[in-house]
Amino acid sequence: MNAAGKTAFSAEKAYPRADLFVAEALGISRSAAKKLLEEDRVTKGGAPVKVSHPVAAGELYEAEIPAPREADLTPQDIPVDIVYEDEDIAVINKPQGLTVHAGAGNYTGTLVNALLYRLHSLSSINGVVRPGIVHRIDKDTSGLLVVAKNDEAHRSLARQIAEKSCAREYLALCEGRFPESGRVETYIGRSPADRKKMAVVPKEKGRLAATNWQVVKRYAEGLTLVRFSLETGRTHQIRVHCRHLGFPIVGDPLYGSKKQRFRLNGQLLHAYRLTLTHPRTGERMSFEAPLPAYFADVLQKLTEE
Numbered sequence: 001m002n003a004a005g006k007t008a009f010s011a012e013k014a015y016p017r018a019d020l021f022v023a024e025a026l027g028i029s030r031s032a033a034k035k036l037l038e039e040d041r042v043t044k045g046g047a048p049v050k051v052s053h054p055v056a057a058g059e060l061y062e063a064e065i066p067a068p069r070e071a072d073l074t075p076q077d078i079p080v081d082i083v084y085e086d087e088d089i090a091v092i093n094k095p096q097g098l099t100v101h102a103g104a105g106n107y108t109g110t111l112v113n114a115l116l117y118r119l120h121s122l123s124s125i126n127g128v129v130r131p132g133i134v135h136r137i138d139k140d141t142s143g144l145l146v147v148a149k150n151d152e153a154h155r156s157l158a159r160q161i162a163e164k165s166c167a168r169e170y171l172a173l174c175e176g177r178f179p180e181s182g183r184v185e186t187y188i189g190r191s192p193a194d195r196k197k198m199a200v201v202p203k204e205k206g207r208l209a210a211t212n213w214q215v216v217k218r219y220a221e222g223l224t225l226v227r228f229s230l231e232t233g234r235t236h237q238i239r240v241h242c243r244h245l246g247f248p249i250v251g252d253p254l255y256g257s258k259k260q261r262f263r264l265n266g267q268l269l270h271a272y273r274l275t276l277t278h279p280r281t282g283e284r285m286s287f288e289a290p291l292p293a294y295f296a297d298v299l300q301k302l303t304e305e
Helices: 018-026 030-038 111-118 151-162 237-245 293-304
Strands: 005-010 042-044 060-065 081-085 089-094 142-148 167-175 181-190 198-200 207-219 223-230 269-277 284-288
Touching: 005 018, 005 151, 018 030, 018 060, 018 151, 081 284, 089 111, 142 151, 151 269, 167 237, 167 293, 181 237, 198 237, 207 237, 223 237
Parallel strands: 142 269
Antiparallel strands: 005 060, 042 060, 081 089, 089 142, 167 223, 167 269, 181 198, 181 207, 207 223, 269 284
């Protein structure tokens, strides 16, 4: 991983709170941004910035990235499909069932463990638990995500995601007759009824989430194959929006129907296309991953029926 150090960055728009700005600008979690601020590692004009400090467009800031701490993260020889790799980035086709990074005291069996085994370097901005991770997809969602191999690449990719120039497209099989196309914008936060779930909540209790969709194919059984593109990247965003619209994703154990028509290990949701600008060369790059076999098999059965 990269060594610790200071990094300068500016605000391209206004933010009501510094933790929101730092998280988006550095491509880290909001809790990690809050920790940097509370430890006086983020400054403006040499003065420490408070968590609740309002940020104006054009202001300059500097962050001190602390040296990574030792952690019980062990490189593991876990099979992983590396679609593309160079000295700055790696594009991974994550299988269903693989958690992206450690959490809740579990430091083994994740994509990060596999990356530590197979890649010679990973960015350090997100700390020792999530090295290289710029964005993530749910454990039971399959498909593409990009990994940063150094901090410069990480900052570039995080900026592209924040500016919506990094395009992430998904395919999902949904219950019901999904409308032909559209856009849904809500606020998503923890469900007040079940803390394991996310939900559409009032503005003051969530974060803005926007999803676009286009129907790909309709099936006679009342199911719809839909293509989604993300404007934001909230936890469980597509799954929550599908549920909110009344068309939950087939196989979704949290937000789908209790009665399942197929034997599945999770939701039929696949991140099939990823488009980004290379952090070093500026080249526009696009990657695609075919549907996993279990997803393709369901569609084949529906077509035959």
